[in-house]
Each structure stands twice: as structure tokens, then as C-alpha cells.
Amino acid sequence: MEKLVNADEFVERFMVGNMDHLRYKHSPVKVFRLIDIAPYLKIPIPPILFGYNLLIHLTEGYFEHQVGPKVYVVNAPAVLMSTYGNISAIKSVDTSAKGHCVLINDSAMTSIFREQEILNIFTISPLLNLSKDVSDGINQLFRMLYEELHTSDPYKELTESLLKSLLLKIIKLSASNRVLSRTQEIAMLFKQLVHKHCRKQKHIGFYTDKLAVSANYLNRCVSTVYNKSSKQLILEVLVMHAQLMLFESSNSVSDICYELDFPDPSYFSRVFKKLVGMSPTDYRYTTRQ
The missing domain is CATH 1.10.10.60 (Homeodomain-like)
Structure with missing residues (x-):
């Protein structure tokens, strides 16, 4: 039976060079800068069952990412999301890509969000293209989340609030905040x-x-x-x-x-x-x- 790939194992198997800066303490939410990831990926990365919900905000560059059976060509500015249980693969990537990558443990999703909100997140199209103004606004939230999670003593309530704000904003932009039938x-x-x-x-x-x-x-x-x-x-x-x-x-x-x-x-x-x-x-x- 295939097993879930966690963040540290992904670094070990699919990245090259000294990746000590990406070693991460155990946390239900992790955030990385794409400039610390993109240049070191062993492309192409075959399908893996990633053990997190994945959220990528691309502010510069491009990449090709498979979510389930479909391959998405992502050009900045854009957001790509793959929910827990989907199989993902990375086909190509711009080594100078910029933005952020957030990994959210499934238990964190259920503790932070109501069931209706999780359903709305699940309905989001994996790829959401953004205007520059909207992307700049979202980027501020990503930066704040990154800075808080990289302090010596992250404030749990603040990180959860920033994460919830990010995802609710994405739900609103994707028009998935409608009441489901x-x-x-x-x-x-x-x-x-x-x-x-x-x-x-x-x-x-x-x-x-x-x-x-x-x-x-x-x-x-x-x-x-x-x-x-x-x-x-x-x-x-x-x-x-x-x-x-x-x-x-x-x-x-x-x-x-x-x-x-x-x-x-x-x-x-x-x-x-x-x-x-x-x-x-x-x-x-x-x-x-």
C-alpha cells in the first residue's frame, strides 16, 4: 500500500543540495518560500500521495502541476490548491519562481474550518488566476503567515486566523462561497x-x-x-x-x-x-x- 509523503521526506527524495533551511519542526501548518524550493527540485516529480492539503501562491514565474488526472499550467499571478487525498505530480517549474507554498495537515483543516467551509474549499477549482492587485493583497497575508510561523514561538491563534483569512479570501474569489444544494x-x-x-x-x-x-x-x-x-x-x-x-x-x-x-x-x-x-x-x- 502506498504511503503518504510528508514534507521532510519530499525534501529527501525530490530535492538536491543542502536543504537544512527547509527542515521543519513538526507543525500542522507549514509555509515555505518558492525561491527556497524551485531551484532545487528534481524535475519531473512523479505522482505522489502528499500527506497535506497543498496551497501554492505564485507571484512570479510558472510551473506545471498535475492534480489528480489533470495537468495545470500555472502562470503568475495565480493560486493552485490540491486537497488531501489527491495525487500530485510536478511536470516542470521555473527555477526563478517566487511566491509561497503552504502545507496544511488535514486535522488542522477540520479544527480551523466549519464543515460547510471545508466543502467550499473542496469545490475550488485547483487553479485560480489572479489580477496583480488581488495577488498583491493575498501576498501580504502569506508573508505575515510565513513570518509568524518562522518566529521562535509562533502564536497559534494568529497563524490559524491568517490561514483562515487566506482560504476564505480564495473561496470568495473562486465564487465557491455559495450555499451548496x-x-x-x-x-x-x-x-x-x-x-x-x-x-x-x-x-x-x-x-x-x-x-x-x-x-x-x-x-x-x-x-x-x-x-x-x-x-x-x-x-x-x-x-x-x-x-x-x-x-x-x-x-x-x-x-x-x-x-x-x-x-x-x-x-x-x-x-x-x-x-x-x-x-x-x-x-x-x-x-x-
């Missing part, structure tokens, strides 16, 4: 549950029990919001996990197929190629070069 709420909650549980729970019944709805109603909600069935969404998330396992483990394609509960390797390969654009074997070879 019951259909949207069920679909969003289902997607969250799938990202967190699909490795062990692949059957619709688990999710309908969690959400206290019927399978037909769940399918209608998911189809309305995502234009796909509940089973299709689970399948897409499973393929993302397969990408991660193909890179991380030495298990055969067949072993990975059966571990993810696909009926047979040929079906697994067809689904994988349809969603990823290449066979599992080719994908493993490409990501390990």
Missing part, C-alpha cells in the same frame, strides 16, 4: 470519501451507508455535479493510486491490478491506458527515467 453537497462529500477510502472501500454500499442515501440518489447527485457515475469516479481515483504504486513499488502490473481489485490485468491495462494515455508498463518506465 443538497445534490452538490452529497456529490462533494462522496468525492472526499472516495479519495480517503477507495483503497479499502470500492463498493458503493460503503459510501451510501456513510452518506445515508440510496445508491440511485447518490448516482443522480454524482452525475449532475461531475457528469459521470459513482463507479466511474471511484475507478478514476483507483487509477491515480495505480500510477503511484507503479512508481513507488516493484510489484508487477498484475499484482497491482489485483491489489486494487480489478478483475484481470487486461481490463486494468485498458482502463489505465484510456485514462492516462499509456499502458501501465510504459508509465512505469517513463516515470522512472
Whole structure:
């Protein structure tokens, strides 16, 4: 089973040079400057299951970042966000990129934000392009958060307040602060549950029990919001996990197929190629070069 990659492990595996300045005390919220990260990344970075909610504010430069199955080309000024449970990969990066990167532990999210706010965060499009004026305003909050977290004795209430202000501002800019309908709420909650549980729970019944709805109603909600069935969404998330396992483990394609509960390797390969654009074997070879 693939494991979550924490900040220190990311530094060890995917960055070069003396990274002592990025070693971080254990904290539910971490913030880094992109000028301390971008020049040292071993690009491309293959899909990993990052153990945090990820928020990047880009003020100068560009990068290409995969969130789930989609690759986003991010040009400054912009914000990119990947919520916990998504699989991320970095395709390319401008080594002179500037801005900030914030990592938020999932437990911190649930303690700082109300459930409705978390749902709104989950609905944000991963990429939000900004005007320069708006970006400058957001950058002030990022700088204040960075400075507070890098003091010898960070003030917890202040860091939480700054973080909440940042994310609520992003929610407002993305127009995700609307009141969700019951259909949207069920679909969003289902997607969250799938990202967190699909490795062990692949059957619709688990999710309908969690959400206290019927399978037909769940399918209608998911189809309305995502234009796909509940089973299709689970399948897409499973393929993302397969990408991660193909890179991380030495298990055969067949072993990975059966571990993810696909009926047979040929079906697994067809689904994988349809969603990823290449066979599992080719994908493993490409990501390990």
C-alpha cells in the first residue's frame, strides 16, 4: 500500500543540495518560500500521495502541476490548491519562481474550518488566476503567515486566523462561497470519501451507508455535479493510486491490478491506458527515467 509523503521526506527524495533551511519542526501548518524550493527540485516529480492539503501562491514565474488526472499550467499571478487525498505530480517549474507554498495537515483543516467551509474549499477549482492587485493583497497575508510561523514561538491563534483569512479570501474569489444544494453537497462529500477510502472501500454500499442515501440518489447527485457515475469516479481515483504504486513499488502490473481489485490485468491495462494515455508498463518506465 502506498504511503503518504510528508514534507521532510519530499525534501529527501525530490530535492538536491543542502536543504537544512527547509527542515521543519513538526507543525500542522507549514509555509515555505518558492525561491527556497524551485531551484532545487528534481524535475519531473512523479505522482505522489502528499500527506497535506497543498496551497501554492505564485507571484512570479510558472510551473506545471498535475492534480489528480489533470495537468495545470500555472502562470503568475495565480493560486493552485490540491486537497488531501489527491495525487500530485510536478511536470516542470521555473527555477526563478517566487511566491509561497503552504502545507496544511488535514486535522488542522477540520479544527480551523466549519464543515460547510471545508466543502467550499473542496469545490475550488485547483487553479485560480489572479489580477496583480488581488495577488498583491493575498501576498501580504502569506508573508505575515510565513513570518509568524518562522518566529521562535509562533502564536497559534494568529497563524490559524491568517490561514483562515487566506482560504476564505480564495473561496470568495473562486465564487465557491455559495450555499451548496443538497445534490452538490452529497456529490462533494462522496468525492472526499472516495479519495480517503477507495483503497479499502470500492463498493458503493460503503459510501451510501456513510452518506445515508440510496445508491440511485447518490448516482443522480454524482452525475449532475461531475457528469459521470459513482463507479466511474471511484475507478478514476483507483487509477491515480495505480500510477503511484507503479512508481513507488516493484510489484508487477498484475499484482497491482489485483491489489486494487480489478478483475484481470487486461481490463486494468485498458482502463489505465484510456485514462492516462499509456499502458501501465510504459508509465512505469517513463516515470522512472
